[in-house]
Amino acid sequence: MNYAEKEEAYSISEKPSGKDARGGSSSRGTVRIYEVPKKHRSKNLDAYTPRLVSIGLLHYGESQLQGMEDNKMEYASHFSRRFGVTWDKLPEQVSNQLQLVCNCYPIHVVKALNQPEKNLHEIIFTDGAFIVELFLKNHFIGMREKGDFIFDNPWVSNDVLHDLLLFENQLPFRFLATLFNTFVSVKNYNNLRKSLDDDVLLHHPPSFEELAHKYFSNVGNTGKVLLANADFRPTRHLLEFLFVLHQRYEDQNRDRPSFDQITQQVDEKTDLIKCPTATELNAAGVKFRYGKGKKRLCIGFDNDKGILTIPRLVVNDLTETFFRNMVAFEQSGNSSTKFISNSVILLDNLIDTPKDVEILVKHKIFKNELGTNQQVADLFNNLYKEFLTDPMEFDFAEEVRDLNKYRRTIWHRLNSNTTKWLAILRRDYFHSPWSIIGVVGGALILILTVIQTVCSLIPIFKKGVCE
Numbered sequence: 401m402n403y404a405e406k407e408e409a410y411s412i413s414e415k416p417s418g419k420d421a422r423g424g425s426s427s428r429g430t431v432r433i434y435e436v437p438k439k440h441r442s443k444n445l446d447a448y449t450p451r452l453v454s455i456g457l458l459h460y461g462e463s464q465l466q467g468m469e470d471n472k473m474e475y476a477s478h479f480s481r482r483f484g485v486t487w488d489k490l491p492e493q494v495s496n497q498l499q500l501v502c503n504c505y506p507i508h509v510v511k512a513l514n515q516p517e518k519n520l521h522e523i524i525f526t527d528g529a530f531i532v533e534l535f536l537k538n539h540f541i542g543m544r545e546k547g548d549f550i551f552d553n554p555w556v557s558n559d560v561l562h563d564l565l566l567f568e569n570q571l572p573f574r575f576l577a578t579l580f581n582t583f584v585s586v587k588n589y590n591n592l593r594k595s596l597d598d599d600v601l602l603h604h605p606p607s608f609e610e611l612a613h614k615y616f617s618n619v620g621n622t623g624k625v626l627l628a629n630a631d632f633r634p635t636r637h638l639l640e641f642l643f644v645l646h647q648r649y650e651d652q653n654r655d656r657p658s659f660d661q662i663t664q665q666v667d668e669k670t671d672l673i674k675c676p677t678a679t680e681l682n683a684a685g686v687k688f689r690y691g692k693g694k695k696r697l698c699i700g701f702d703n704d705k706g707i708l709t710i711p712r713l714v715v716n717d718l719t720e721t722f723f724r725n726m727v728a729f730e731q732s733g734n735s736s737t738k739f740i741s742n743s744v745i746l747l748d749n750l751i752d753t754p755k756d757v758e759i760l761v762k763h764k765i766f767k768n769e770l771g772t773n774q775q776v777a778d779l780f781n782n783l784y785k786e787f788l789t790d791p792m793e794f795d796f797a798e799e800v801r802d803l804n805k806y807r808r809t810i811w812h813r814l815n816s817n818t819t820k821w822l823a824i825l826r827r828d829y830f831h832s833p834w835s836i837i838g839v840v841g842g843a844l845i846l847i848l849t850v851i852q853t854v855c856s857l858i859p860i861f862k863k864g865v866c867e
Contacts, residue, residue: 430636431504431572431574431636431637432504432734433456433457433458433504433505433568433570433571433637434458434505434506434509434568435458435506435568436448436567436568436725436728440724440728440731443782443785444720444724444782446721447720447721447724447725448566448567448568448724448725448728449566449568450462450465450563450566450568450569451559451562451563452465452467452468452556452559452560452563453465453468453472453530453559453560453563453569454468454527454563454569455527455530455531455563455564455569455570455571456501456504456505456524456527456569456570456571457502457505457509457510457513457520457523457524458505458509458568458569459568459569460513460523461513471549471550472526472527472530473526474549475529475530475533475534475550476525476526476529476530476533478533478545479529479530479532479533479536479583480529482533482543482588482592483583483584483588483592484583484588485529485583487522487525490525491582493578493582494525494578494579494582495521497572497574497575497578498520498521498524498525499517499521500572500575501524501571501572501575502517502520502521502524504572524571524575527571528571528575528576528579529579531564531571531576531638532576532579532580532583532584532608532611534550534560534615535608535611535612535614535615536584536611537550537551538551538611538614538615539606539610539611539614539615543592558717558718561615561616561619561718562718562721564615564616564638565616565619565638565639565642565718565721565722565725566639566721566725567639567725567728567729567732570636570637570638570639571637571638572636572637573634573635573636573637573638573640573641574634574635576608576638577608577609580608580611581608584605585605589604589605609627609641610627612638612641613627613645616638616641616642618714618718619642619718619722620642620645620646620713620719620722620723620726621645621646621711621712621713622642622645622646624711624712625645625646627645630644630645630647631644636734639725639726639729640729640734642722642726643726643729643730643735643740646726646739646740647737647739674749674800674804675746675749675750675796675800675803675804676749676750676803676804676807677749677750677751677752677753677756678750678751678755678756678757678759678760679752679753679755679756679759680807681708681750681803681807682759684806684807685706686706686707686708686803686806686807687705687706687707687708688707688708688710688759688760688763688765689707689708689709689710689763690709690710690711690712690763690764690765691709691710691711691712698711699711699743699746699796699799700799701799701802701803701806703802703805703806706806708799708803710760710765711765712764712765712766712767713765713766713767714766714767714769715766715767715768715769715770715776715779716769716770717770719770719779720779720783723740723744723783724783726740727740727741727744727783727784737795738793738794738795739795741784742793742794742795742796743795743796744780744783744784745784745794745796746796746799746800747780747783748780748781748783748784749800751776751777751780751781752777752781753777754772754773754774754776754777755773756777757773757774757776757777758773761773
């Protein structure tokens with residue numbers, strides 16, 4: 401979908417939120433849900449395409465997703481029965497939003513479905529009720545029915561989680577929160593507690609943000625970030641909810657790097673930011689530490705101590721989907737920052753070979769649940785090939801500058817070369833017990849030869865002195 405088509409999409413708007421955290425004009429609030437451009441989707445179709453469940457109108461009716469429709473309807477029915485929801489008597493605050501949600505999608509998508517307005521509204525309501533019920537059952541195990549199709553099947557649960565991460569598979573966050581706040585009232589929630597006879601349930605229902613946070617806790621760095629430190633006013637959809645959680649915690653006293661500081665870190669041949677790999681930094685004496693803070697995803701370098709701090713990240717089969725859709729959201733013009741894109745660029749710089757991954761795993765920065773270190777290296781090396789970022793928007797220019805400067809100092813260059821020579825010795829001469837025996841034997845022969853030569857020269861030397 402090109403930008404001309406994008407402008408034809410209807411929108412659902414909140415009140416403007418003014419300035420964002422970095423002082424720029426914020427466009428948060430206008431919801432447009434449309435396709436990722438084909439040139440980006442073609443790199444990895446699975447990372448942008450629902451596996452099991454369609455949410456909203458973009459993928460509704462696709463043949464490979466039909467098998468999940470009955471299960472989705474079942475979840476929506478559970479929600480309706482649980483909270484006394486009647487389709488023909490929806491509260492005004494819910495019914496008024498159904499058309500607004502329809503208007504978030506491109507006109508050609510709505511026309512192609514060729515459905516009466518009432519049917520479109522029912523599709524959207526069903527999907528919204530499905531998500532709220534899914535989040536509730538994830539949060540409160542006692543709500544799950546025996547033999548639950550999603551939670552009793554790990555592969556189904558994982559695929560549904562994958563599908564809710566997709567840029568194209570979203571509903572407006574405001575609509576989901578309205579569904580939750582309207583029907584999961586304190587009264588209904590108390591009745592639910594009594595019917596389940598579950599003392600584990602809280603006396604007051606959690607917020608919709610808390611439910612979403614728990615559901616996505618194993619995605620990216622979500623589980624390590626406190627909700628209290630994020631600004632969700634207003635959030636367009638669940639993907640932006642995750643996006644906000646993963647924004648950098650900016651130090652108020654932190655100065656943005658100057659133009660000269662940034663251009664010094666740019667490769668003249670590629671016009672891209674260049675940063676040493678983890679292996680090169682390790683050889684130069686840089687110490688790796690995993691981040692322990694819970695404010696935001698934050699990467700930092702302490703030049704005095706030579707410590708590079710990177711947040712812990714579980715790398716699994718959702719990691720590529722998570723990063724690709726986050727980057728697609730940023731690149732679509734919906735964000736005033738490029739922090740996720742910049743994080744991907746930095747990780748791509750740090751990771752070139754399986755050895756780089758091994759270093760990050762060793763220091764507990766990465767937890768590899770994907771497979772081999774080569775697979776992890778390939779993942780990060782291929783994430784950003786089809787996107788472009790202006791070096792002047794690079795958030796980590798200061799860190800890259802300090803890392804390059806640290807590595808170029810004489811002492812650290814010497815340390816790097818020594819480490820490299822030792823690595824060559826280990827690779828070429830000490831890779832097996834037999835090679836070690838051979839090297840030691842050769843060294844002994846050389847030493848004995850030198851001793852013999854010296855001993856044979858001593859009499860000649862003495863004779864010359866006496867004469």
